Amino acid sequence: MTRLFRAPGRVNLIGEHTDYNDGFVMPAAINFWTSVEAKRRSDRIVRLQSQAFPAPVEFTLDDPSPQPCRQWWDYVRGVALQLEAAGHIIHGADLRIASTVPMGAGLSSSAALEVSTGFALARLAGHEVPSRTLARIAQAAENQFVGVRCGIMDQFTSTHGVEGHAILLDCRSLEYRPVPLPDSIRLVICNTMVKHELNGSQYNERRADCEEAVRILGVASLRDATLAQLAEHSLPARILMRAEHVISEIERTERAADALLRHNLSRFGELMYESHASLRDHYEVSCPELDLLVDLARRLPGVHGARMTGGGFGGCTINLVAAESVAAFTSTIRTAYHQSTGIEPDIYTCQAVHGVEEVLPF
Numbered sequence: 044m045t046r047l048f049r050a051p052g053r054v055n056l057i058g059e060h061t062d063y064n065d066g067f068v069m070p071a072a073i074n075f076w077t078s079v080e081a082k083r084r085s086d087r088i089v090r091l092q093s094q095a096f097p098a099p100v101e102f103t104l105d106d107p108s109p110q111p112c113r114q115w116w117d118y119v120r121g122v123a124l125q126l127e128a129a130g131h132i133i134h135g136a137d138l139r140i141a142s143t144v145p146m147g148a149g150l151s152s153s154a155a156l157e158v159s160t161g162f163a164l165a166r167l168a169g170h171e172v173p174s175r176t177l178a179r180i181a182q183a184a185e186n187q188f189v190g191v192r193c194g195i196m197d198q199f200t201s202t203h204g205v206e207g208h209a210i211l212l213d214c215r216s217l218e219y220r221p222v223p224l225p226d227s228i229r230l231v232i233c234n235t236m237v238k239h240e241l242n243g244s245q246y247n248e249r250r251a252d253c254e255e256a257v258r259i260l261g262v263a264s265l266r267d268a269t270l271a272q273l274a275e276h277s278l279p280a281r282i283l284m285r286a287e288h289v290i291s292e293i294e295r296t297e298r299a300a301d302a303l304l305r306h307n308l309s310r311f312g313e314l315m316y317e318s319h320a321s322l323r324d325h326y327e328v329s330c331p332e333l334d335l336l337v338d339l340a341r342r343l344p345g346v347h348g349a350r351m352t353g354g355g356f357g358g359c360t361i362n363l364v365a366a367e368s369v370a371a372f373t374s375t376i377r378t379a380y381h382q383s384t385g386i387e388p389d390i391y392t393c394q395a396v397h398g399v400e401e402v403l404p405f
Contacts (some may be wrong), residue, residue, distance in 0.1 A: 048166065049078040050159035050399040052144035053151045053200040054232055054361050055352045056209050057318050058296035060326055062194025064253055065215040065266035066293035069222065069300055070196055071230065071395040072204025077142040077155035078402075081163040084135035089123060089164075091116050094141040104135065111188055118153055121188030122161040125180040126172075133168040145389065147238035149353020153189075154197035157181035162399045174202040174398065175217055192250045204398035211300040215266060222303050224395055228347065231364045233340075233376055234389040235332035237357030246354055249285060249326065256286040265289045288325035292318060312348025312363060316341065319350035328355025332384060336360045339379050343372055 051072040058068035084090075087104040093115065100116045102109070104123060111117045119138070126133055138160060144152040158181050165172045172180070181198040185191045195214055203210060208221035224230070253265055259278055262268050268290055273283060295314045302310040319337050323329035333351040337360055340349035345368025352361040364372050373390050380388045 045080050045082045046163070046166070047078060047080055047402040048159055048163040048399070049076045049402060050155045050162065050201045051076055051204055051396050052155045053197060053204070054230060054359075054393065055196065056230075056361060056363075057299045057315055057350065058196075058292060059318060059322055059350075059352070060249060060253075060328070060354075061289055061292050061296065062196035062212075062214040063192065063250055064194075064289045064293070065264040066289065067296040067300075068194075068196045068212050068214060069209050069296055070200040070212070071209040071224070071393075072200050072398055073150070073230065073232075073393040074396045075142075075144040075150060075155075075391075075393070077140065077144055077152070077159045079159045079163045080139040081167055082137045083167045084137060086135045088135040089119070090135075090137045091119060092137075092139050094139075095146070104133065109188075111190065115156075117189050118156045118184065119160045121184030122157050122181055123164060124188060125183045126161060126165060126170075128183075129176070129180055131165055131168065131170045131172060133164045133170075136164060136167055138163065145234060147358070148234050148389075149351075149355070149358030150232070151197040151201065151353075153185065153191075154181060154201045157184055158198055158201040158399050162401075166401060175199075177399070178202045192247050200398070202398045204396055206397045207395055209303070209395065211296070215264075222300055224303075225306060225308070227366055228308065228363050229366050229369050230393045230395070231362040231369060231372060232352070232391045232393055233336050233360045233362060233380075234391070235330070235336060235357055235359065236386050236388060237330060237332050245328075245356055249328065252282055252285040253289060255279075256282050256289075260286075266293060284325040284327070288321045291321060308347040308363065312346075315348030315350040315361075315363070322351055322355065326355070330355070330357055332357070332380075332386070333360060335383055336376065336380060336388070339376055340372070343375060344368060345372060 052075040055070040090101040178198040205221040212219040345365035347363040
């Protein structure tokens with residue numbers, strides 16, 4: 044019997060590069076999905092076919108020394124390995140994968156793939172893996188097998204999304220609270236069409252910079268540091284900039300959640316612009332195309348705030364736009380961006396949705 048599972052991508056409203064520093068983030072799961080048609084096999088072979096990469100791929104769960112291939116299926120194989128390492132023995136399966144999550148756009152296509160396939164493999168084997176456990180398994184797959192030292196935000200959002208809400212997530216305790224998104228706004232994502240690869244060195248270098256700041260400051264993580272502490276220590280210039288961003292971004296995210304709960308959209312927008320400036324100037328993960336989209340957006344009526352979203356080095360901006368202004372915003376941004384860059388941007392108006400699920404009946 045074939046069963047259907049799906050997991051959403053995510054957009055992060057604020058709180059960038061804070062998750063692996065034990066800080067706060069505020070993402071929302073969005074209505075772009077990775078879907079998996081899954082059928083249990085009688086052996087220990089996992090056979091994959093992707094709509095994006097049609098050539099079939101297979102691996103055995105009994106490989107005594109599995110090694111990453113630096114291909115898309117590493118995410119699936121890594122999750123399978125981590126499921127069994129956590130004591131959830133699984134079976135071979137035929138998996139047909141399709142996704143509407145744009146790849147390389149900073150909307151967590153990798154997490155949606157990890158969570159959807161991990162959920163499918165667990166369910167086919169009769170395991171009810173708790174959502175928090177599944178998020179940790181998916182993160183471990185990316186950290187330990189794929190080689191991207193990501194935090195937990197992407198996988199947690201894909202497993203715990205709440206319809207109509209963003210999530211304020213404490214990445215240390217994994218406690219979270221849903222934050223309602225006002226009906227008067229829309230989440231509009233603008234894709235620069237500049238691709239990035241987070242398993243390149245730049246992402247991991249930023250994390251190493253944060254770890255060096257932690258070592259110098261003598262704290263458990265940058266979550267425990269303050270801007271006043273930075274002034275008391277002599278940090279190399281680059282390390283100082285990285286720490287300044289993370290510490291201020293954690294504070295901004297908490298303030299942004301309070302602003303949204305009070306329906307203070309102008310204050311929330313101010314914090315989004317501050318976040319982008321810090322990511323651009325201190326964390327140095329923006330790019331000219333992202334900066335251009337933010338600059339264009341802040342001039343337009345009905346825009347409460349805009350910032351880059353995701354790991355950076357390309358990808359997307361997230362814009363909070365009044366519902367009645369979305370059509371004009373989309374038209375103006377598309378024209379102005381194309382005139383400046385020669386690139387036709389993809390623009391998506393998104394809804395906040397629930398997390399991973401099995402689609403019944405199929």
